[in-house]
Amino acid sequence: MSARPAPGDVRTVVCIGAGVIGGGWVAYFLARGYRVVAWDPAPDGEQRLRHLVTAAWPALTDLGLAEGASIDNLTFEPDLAAACAQADFVQESAPEDLELKRTLLADIDAATPEGVVISSSTSGYGMSEMQGKCAHPERTVVGHPFNPPYLIPLVEVVGGTSTSIDVVEWTSEFFRLAGKSVITMEHEVPGFIANRLQEALWREALHMVAAGEATVEQIDLSITDGPGLRWPVFGPMLTFHLAGGQGGMAHMLDHFGPSLLSPWTRLEAAELTPELRDAVVDGCDREAGGRSIDDLVAERDRGVVAILRALGRA
Missing domain, CATH: 1.10.1040.10 (N-(1-d-carboxylethyl)-l-norvaline Dehydrogenase; domain 2)
Known part of the structure; x- marks a missing residue:
């Protein structure tokens, strides 16, 4: 039985990778009132992430924060599996290295509750290229943002050959409810639109x-x-x-x-x-x-x- 929440019932977003893009996602989801759990393997990952979120917060505050939005809703979890276990939705933003993403998505898939959608911020790879090592590739999808994700509205959503159609639809609806402008692509195109x-x-x-x-x-x-x-x-x-x-x-x-x-x-x-x-x-x-x-x-x-x-x- 699927444990996937409805798009409007997501409360905890797990952000895997906390660089410029991943950190931007963290700031955005915090501003929209979500609880965010972040993971990054860099020794200074938490320090860099909190610096980015603090720098982004004035602009997000100026635009208007969702009810209950707070930087205090951010938790940095050093253990990948422990982070993923808490997810209602996962946004992966690792560096653009295909083998790294293939392995990381498989690890995320193994640790994330059944049915929960796993989205990738990849800017160039198709999900078909990345989902091959996943035990449950049907729940993996691309959610490609634009820098900085906390301000630029657009997200391009597209699945891979093994992605379920309902996952693409769910992801598009989730991003819309989260305040994003969404392009749902019917076909994978290298580099997206x-x-x-x-x-x-x-x-x-x-x-x-x-x-x-x-x-x-x-x-x-x-x-x-x-x-x-x-x-x-x-x-x-x-x-x-x-x-x-x-x-x-x-x-x-x-x-x-x-x-x-x-x-x-x-x-x-x-x-x-x-x-x-x-x-x-x-x-x-x-x-x-x-x-x-x-x-x-x-x-x-x-x-x-x-x-x-x-x-x-x-």
């Missing part, structure tokens, strides 16, 4: 830096003060629909379609030479202008909160 779009932009940016066509600062400014201002309102498809004027997307495609054949972009990966690496790193240091990572995180969070509020999404 949003990452594939980000990757195209990222590759072209690296090519431009490598070729001396643009600096790091110019690339960032071209987005923050250009198309990036439109994207929080409408995505790229509806933005181009408007670019067609009263004729909409039909006019856009008929008029500008031939330009798709122009050799403007290079979607193949740029060679990450030492020179390109140094140019990108140095450019980011210049653009940061002495601001620490913590300073930049706080600035980013204030900006995202303001955008969410301005759009009526918070």
Whole structure:
């Protein structure tokens, strides 16, 4: 008999892996009023996690905390099995190493109560690749967030070949009830949806830096003060629909379609030479202008909160 709670009855979320993504999940679930049990194998894992949650809390407080939400609802459990045994839902956020994830998911599966859903934050691997060692692969599913998970609403949910359809549906509903914006994908796609779009932009940016066509600062400014201002309102498809004027997307495609054949972009990966690496790193240091990572995180969070509020999404 399944011990899986209804999506709205989840009370304890277990977060496996407490780095940037896993820690962001911890902060988010705490802010939504859940009890969170976290596990991470790093010797300083608890210290880093609590630093991240403390840094995220002002933005989450500004957005509005759920009833009963508190940092005090966080428990750091050094034993993986003991952590998983308490789960109503598991969110795994280990590093992007396929064999590591395959083994870790199997260990999580072995220690988690029957029927409880196990979700992975993987940003590139399909669940079909990762669930092979699990005794109960039918309850494993991808719940791919965006950084920082405690502020960016989107989660992409997709199962693997052995995942039960009801698990995909359950996970999508759980994330919706937890306040997330959910894309439920019908098919596994390498890199999912949003990452594939980000990757195209990222590759072209690296090519431009490598070729001396643009600096790091110019690339960032071209987005923050250009198309990036439109994207929080409408995505790229509806933005181009408007670019067609009263004729909409039909006019856009008929008029500008031939330009798709122009050799403007290079979607193949740029060679990450030492020179390109140094140019990108140095450019980011210049653009940061002495601001620490913590300073930049706080600035980013204030900006995202303001955008969410301005759009009526918070």
